[in-house]
Amino acid sequence: MAENFEFLFKFLVIGSAGTGKSCLLHHFIEKKFKQDSSHTIGVEFGSKIVTIGGKQVKLQIWDTAGQERFKSVTKSYYRGAAGALLVYDISSRESYNAVSNWLTDAQNLANPNLVVLLVGNKRDLEEDRQVSFLEASQFAQENDLMFLEASALTGENVEEAFLQCAKTILSKVETGELDPNKLGSGIQHGETAIRRFQRQSTSTSVNPPSCSGCKI
Ligand SMILES: Nc1nc2c(ncn2[C@@H]2O[C@H](COP(=O)(O)OP(=O)(O)OP(=O)(O)O)[C@@H](O)[C@H]2O)c(=O)[nH]1
Ligand SMILES: [Mg+2]
Numbered sequence: 001m002a003e004n005f006e007f008l009f010k011f012l013v014i015g016s017a018g019t020g021k022s023c024l025l026h027h028f029i030e031k032k033f034k035q036d037s038s039h040t041i042g043v044e045f046g047s048k049i050v051t052i053g054g055k056q057v058k059l060q061i062w063d064t065a066g067q068e069r070f071k072s073v074t075k076s077y078y079r080g081a082a083g084a085l086l087v088y089d090i091s092s093r094e095s096y097n098a099v100s101n102w103l104t105d106a107q108n109l110a111n112p113n114l115v116v117l118l119v120g121n122k123r124d125l126e127e128d129r130q131v132s133f134l135e136a137s138q139f140a141q142e143n144d145l146m147f148l149e150a151s152a153l154t155g156e157n158v159e160e161a162f163l164q165c166a167k168t169i170l171s172k173v174e175t176g177e178l179d180p181n182k183l184g185s186g187i188q189h190g191e192t193a194i195r196r197f198q199r200q201s202t203s204t205s206v207n208p209p210s211c212s213g214c215k216i
Contacts (some may be wrong), residue, residue, distance in 0.1 A: 005190035015087035017066030023152035082186030
């Protein structure tokens with residue numbers, strides 16, 4: 001059965017190994033903590049349809065391995081993403097120190113309009129905190145990133161992270177700053193938009209949205 005959604009956005013989850021990327025994705029999709037999460041081998045995948053500003057948007061999410069040995073595989077997924085969650089662990093200074101390298105890779109390999117949201121995960125580990133909220137938020141501001149702290153354990157801010165990133169992408173589509181018809185934008189028209197166009201085109205003669213991404 002055809003799924004009803006207006007747009008599809010491709011998302012990446014990147015960041016050092018063990019920061020909780022797979023747990024964040026699992027909580028977003030299953031609404032519960034992933035027990036006994038083990039290192040991701042290469043790339044895993046999840047998807048979910050969300051409602052943003054009254055529109056149904058399908059998020060197609062690529063959860064990448066943080067381990068160095070998978071870098072060459074995971075880097076091939078960067079191109080063609082519309083949004084990325086860049087994850088560090090608030091209880092690991094090392095994972096935070098690596099954020100600027102992850103960001104540089106994303107900026108070099110993904111499309112220049114990639115919307116990045118920095119996530120300080122494991123917010124529940126307040127007693128072990130090694131990175132202050134202020135420090136990370138200043139870094140985010142300087143680098144034009146959105147930022148929040150979350151916990152895949154408690155679920156705090158997990159949905160917000162994905163939704164905030166998607167909301168920003170959608171508003172850029174609506175203002176024309178992002179063009180879904182551009183190859184590699186990481187944005188595709190969904191069946192709902194195509195059907196609406198087909199209805200309109202029986203009475204008008206406007207150009208259709210590009211159909212390169214209609215089949216998913
Ligand atoms: N306390 C706490 N532990 C977490 C949280 N999120 C993940 N963990 C734990 O952190 C460890 C790593 O989680 P993963 O989600 O597998 O990490 P990852 O970033 O996907 O790691 P790679 O796949 O190797 O890149 C696991 O032991 C999780 O149980 C969180 O929000 N709070
Ligand atoms: Mg993982």
